Amino acid sequence: MSALFKARKVLGLCLKGCRSLSQLAELPETHQLLRQTCRDYADRELAPIAGRLDKEHVYPAKQIKELGEMGVMAIEVPEELGGAGMDYLAYSLVMEEISRGCASTGVVVSVNNSLYIGPVLKFGSEEQKKQWISPFTTGEKVGCFALSEPGNGSDAGAASTVARQEGEEWVLNGTKAWITNSWDASATVVFATTDKKLKHKGISAFLIPMPHPGLSLGKKEDKLGIRASSTANLILEDCRIPLSNMLGPRGAGFKIAMQTLDSGRIGIAAQALGIAQASLDCAVDYAHKRTAFGAPIGKLQAIQFKLADMAVAIESARLLTWKAALLRDGKKPFTKEAAMAKLAASEAATFCSHQVRKTAKIEKKGLIKAEILFKSISYFAF
C-alpha cells in the first residue's frame, strides 16, 4: 500500500519537474519527427483558435487546407494518389497531436482519413480511387461516412435506407443521422439496403458526391462540444447515382462498415488521447501557477496523486492505441485491441478533462480551455 503511495508521489513530482515526458524514445526517428511537426502545428496554429472555433461553430477551412498540404488529410493514401504514404502508427500520432491542439479539427481529419478515404482505399476500384480519393487529399475537399440512422446506431444491420436499381442507376431513399462533416463535405459513403431479405448481408455501400440532386442536409446539431465540425442528418429522396458508384460488391456493405469502423476506432482513440493529454498539460500548468497556503498547489500530495493518476491513464491508453495501430500495420487482426484502445482512451480523456475542469478555476484562459476539453469529450464517451 505504501509502495503504491510512494510510486504515485514520485510520478507526481517527476511530472512537475520535467514538463516534457520523453515518450518519444520508443518511436522510430521519422515518427518522432512527424509527431514533433504536428505538435508544433497544433501548438502554433490550432490551439490559439480552438476557443473561437468552439464559440462561433466555425469550420476551420484554412487549417484543413494547410493540413492537407502537409499530407495529414490522407495519411495512409499512397503517394501516387496524392497521400502521404505512411502507416497507421503515424496516423495515431498525428491524430493525437492535432486533437491536442483542437479536438474539433481532429474530428474533421479523422473522419476524412479513416471513415471516408479508408473504405474507398480498401474496397474501391482503381478508377474509384482516382475519382473519390485524389481530390480529397489536399484539404480542399473532405468526405463523410453515413451509416447511422435515426432508428439504428449500434444495430447497423437494420439499415432502413434502401437502394433499388432502375436501369443504369441506383435510387436511394432514407435518412441518415449524426453525420460528421456533413455540411462541409464534397462526397459521402452511404450504406443502404439492397436486398432486405438477406438482412445484414443485403446492405451495400455507395459513393455520392455532394451536393447532389436528391440529397439534402438537415439542420446542424448544436452540440455541446466538437463544434467546429458539423453534425447533421443526410436525407435521401429518390437520390439517383450511376451503377459505378457502388463501392465494393453488392451485399458487402455491412462488412465494409464494420472493418472501416475498426480502423476508425484507432483514430478515435488517438483523438481522445489528444484531449486527455491537453487536459493533463492544462492541469500541470495550473498546478504550477495556482498558489494556496503559500505555495503552488502542485506541491500538495492530493494534487500530485491526481496528476499521477491522469498520466498513468493516458500512457496506458496510448500504448494500447499504438499496439492496435502496429497490429493493423502488420496486417494482423486488431479489432479487439482497437476497441480496447478506444475504451481506455475515452475513459482516460473523460477522467482527465473532468479533473481539470474541477480544478482549473482561476485563469480565464485556463478556464475556457478546460471547458472546451470537458465539452469535447462528450462526443467520445456518452
Next chain:
Amino acid sequence: MPGRVLVGVKRVIDYAVKIRVKPDNSGVVTDGVKHSMNPFCEIAVEEAVKLKEKKLIKEVVAVSCGPQQSQETIRTALAMGADRGIHVEVSGKDYENLGPLQVSKILAALAKKEEAQLIILGKQAIDDDCNQTGQMTAALLDWPQGTFASEVSLEENQIKVVREIDGGLETIRINTPAVLTADLRLNTPRYATLPNIMKAKKKKIANVKPADLGVDLTSRLEVLRVDEPPQREAGMKVETVEDLVGKLKDAGKV
C-alpha cells in the same frame, strides 16, 4: 549564380521552455529539457529551400555542430527541403565551450571544402544571443556579409539584401560568394510535409570531426557564473506628474 548553399542550424532549448539556472550557477539546466531548431535557423533553412525551389541555387547543405542529438536538428532541416546534412561532432567539455569563434572557423573550413558559394545563418541563437557567427565566418573567409536580412534577391553575380537596422531598412548589394544572416521578417518557415519527413530519412548526413577540418576548439572565454535575471518587483502608482517626478528624484533616477 551560387550553386551550393551551406545553412547552419543550431540545436537550442525550445523557445517555449521556462529556463532554469543550475543550482551551482555554472549554467542552465539542459537535461530532459525540450530542444528544437533555433527559430532564426529555421528562417535560414526556409530561405535556402525557397531559393532552390526558384532554381536559383542547386544544392542546400544543412550543417550543425554539436553532440549526437544535433542530428535531429539536421533531420528537421532535411524534412524542410535541404538536400543533405553535415554533422560536425562536438561533445562534452568542447561542446560546453563551443562559441561563435569555433563555429565560424568550422563553417569557413566547410565552405572551402564543399566549395559553397553562399552561407545562410540565423542572425543569432536564442540561447546565447551572440549575433557573431555570421560576421566572424565572413571575416575568416574574407567574404562580404549581408546581416539582419529581411529580403534577399539573387542577381547575376551579386546579391541584393535589405537589412533591418535601428534606423529602418538599408539596402545593399554584395558580391558572391557571401554570408547572409536571417532576421525575423525574412520569411515564414514551412511545416515539413509528411512525405518530406519520409524522404528525409533517405537523405545523407555526413559525420565530420573538427580535427579533420583543422579547427582548434579551445575557447578564449571562461564562463564564471550564470544567474537568473533579478526578480521583477512591484511598481507604484502615483496620482500626478509632479508626484512621479518627485519619486524619480528621490530614487536618484533624475
